[in-house]
Amino acid sequence: MMTDRRSSWLELAENLAERVRTGKLQPGDRLPTENELRNSTGLSRTTVRHAVAEVRSRGLIKTVPQDGSFVLGSGGPFQLGPGESVTPSTALIVTGADGSIRTLAAGTRIVVDANGCACHG
Known part of the structure; x- marks a missing residue:
């Protein structure tokens, strides 16, 4: 091999x-x-x-x-909406514009596309 x-x-x-x-x-x-x-x-x-x-x-x-x-995972498609932010930590904490919080697996990569849309993949 x-x-x-x-x-x-x-x-x-x-x-x-x-x-x-x-x-x-x-x-x-x-x-x-x-x-x-x-x-x-x-x-x-x-x-x-x-x-x-x-x-x-x-x-x-x-x-x-x-x-x-x-x-830990590589993450799947994920879109950040307007006003959302990401805080790096052991896992990724996504805070929504409405104050909601989502946790993504450590190792998730955030990618910004040509339109300025952030997604992980």
């Missing part, structure tokens, strides 16, 4: 991130263990750890010592 050792960790990280983005790994799902990833890819422990650290740095997973790594 993987060829160049220097990019193997990045290829594995991209694969795991894609599985989160496409919903193959859902929020709350446990990532395969280090050993499972090593066995399925043939990569070294260090390479697998590097890949998992990369996915964690993207905000897609969290690692719980002695428990494993769990999917």
